[in-house]
Amino acid sequence: MPFRFSDTVLGMKPSEIREMNKIATTPGMISLGGGMPGPESFPKKELTDIMVYVMENYGDQAMQYGNTLGISYAIKAISEMLGKTEGFTPDISQIIVNSGSQQGLYELATVLANPGDTIITEEPTYVGAISAFSGNRLRMEGVEMDSHGMIVEKLEPLIKKLESEGRTPRFIYTIPTFQNPTGYTMGEERRKHLLEIAESHGIPVVEDNPYGKLRYYGKEVKTMRSMKGGENVIYLGTFSKVMTPGLRLGYTVAPVEVMEKFNLIKQALDLATNSFSQFVAYEYIKRGIIYKQIQENIRIYTKKRDAMVESLRENFQGRGVWSEPDGGMFSWLTLNSGADTKLMKEKAIKNGVAYVSGQAFSTYGGQKSSMRLNFTFGSVDQIREGVGRLGKITGE
Numbered sequence: 001m002p003f004r005f006s007d008t009v010l011g012m013k014p015s016e017i018r019e020m021n022k023i024a025t026t027p028g029m030i031s032l033g034g035g036m037p038g039p040e041s042f043p044k045k046e047l048t049d050i051m052v053y054v055m056e057n058y059g060d061q062a063m064q065y066g067n068t069l070g071i072s073y074a075i076k077a078i079s080e081m082l083g084k085t086e087g088f089t090p091d092i093s094q095i096i097v098n099s100g101s102q103q104g105l106y107e108l109a110t111v112l113a114n115p116g117d118t119i120i121t122e123e124p125t126y127v128g129a130i131s132a133f134s135g136n137r138l139r140m141e142g143v144e145m146d147s148h149g150m151i152v153e154k155l156e157p158l159i160k161k162l163e164s165e166g167r168t169p170r171f172i173y174t175i176p177t178f179q180n181p182t183g184y185t186m187g188e189e190r191r192k193h194l195l196e197i198a199e200s201h202g203i204p205v206v207e208d209n210p211y212g213k214l215r216y217y218g219k220e221v222k223t224m225r226s227m228k229g230g231e232n233v234i235y236l237g238t239f240s241k242v243m244t245p246g247l248r249l250g251y252t253v254a255p256v257e258v259m260e261k262f263n264l265i266k267q268a269l270d271l272a273t274n275s276f277s278q279f280v281a282y283e284y285i286k287r288g289i290i291y292k293q294i295q296e297n298i299r300i301y302t303k304k305r306d307a308m309v310e311s312l313r314e315n316f317q318g319r320g321v322w323s324e325p326d327g328g329m330f331s332w333l334t335l336n337s338g339a340d341t342k343l344m345k346e347k348a349i350k351n352g353v354a355y356v357s358g359q360a361f362s363t364y365g366g367q368k369s370s371m372r373l374n375f376t377f378g379s380v381d382q383i384r385e386g387v388g389r390l391g392k393i394t395g396e
């Protein structure tokens, strides 16, 4: 039968990242591509104990459908955890637990905008956000970045231009700390300025913060949600990088009137998030394991980040510019030669190294001579070897 597909799905491209998961398991391949945590960072022993405990003590609820916004134990624990780690303690009525923060992105695109509406992101931005937004047929306008994150001075002229064209942006999406894909962090002054501009134009701000706790160097910068004037910021968090992405658990914090709308969309998407995972996260927080695991991940990833930065210095001096992030999971490399990294990918894979091309993160098909390099998945030796292989093939 000749199936007819929607304009929405016909307008979507397969993500380079999902391909990556296949490539990463090819024998001999060094993957600097996907944004995966190191498998050694998973607290398997602690999670096994918790899972048995949950089945024995909360089995009936953990195996049952849960509330659409989340299991109340998990919601309370998330609120307390945010108070300890992010500087704000939202009311429990302001939290929804999602199947990963990826689902939160999809929900907000559906709730805050109509197909054809315009939103503002950083340029480049997270490829999964591009999927969620283009999956809702939103038009993205990117604001250029430098090593201190979004160049906020360019935000207001863009908003004014869009307003004059009758395309007032429906929200501003930012990953201010250890941004995916660049690794850049926005300083406090720029955050303040962004909040002021958004407030004066009546545009909601969405702060996506999966990496904030993975800081290896430098001083912490306040989350925008915790800053003065940040009370209405819609905040996305996740357990993927501080527990495991396998349990698919994220959360959104938003004002109650927005939460009511998330509730409606969530019912349509999957009724509720996995109850079992939520009980596991509840115990994981209650026992304080999350705080120890953050420290453990920092220990593991600092070495890997250093290996990445040192290898980039050894292999790309004078041939490229790259970020040396204080945290998170990625370095962003731009080749001076202007070579197209998407075209170069096949050669890289033949030579046993994978990355994601810059174009995958662009809102307009730019970033052609950049690539995102992940430093959390591989071992220190693999990172050194992988960057060495990249150095060779880009030098040929």
Ligand SMILES: Cc1ncc(COP(=O)(O)O)c(C=O)c1O
Pocket (backbone or CB within 6 Å): 035, 099, 100, 101, 102, 103, 126, 128, 175, 180, 208, 210, 237, 238, 239, 240, 245, 249, 250
């Ligand atoms: C910026 C950003 N937002 C959201 C996500 C989605 O995370 P998850 O759905 O695993 O919570 C990721 C994952 O890599 C990310 O980098």
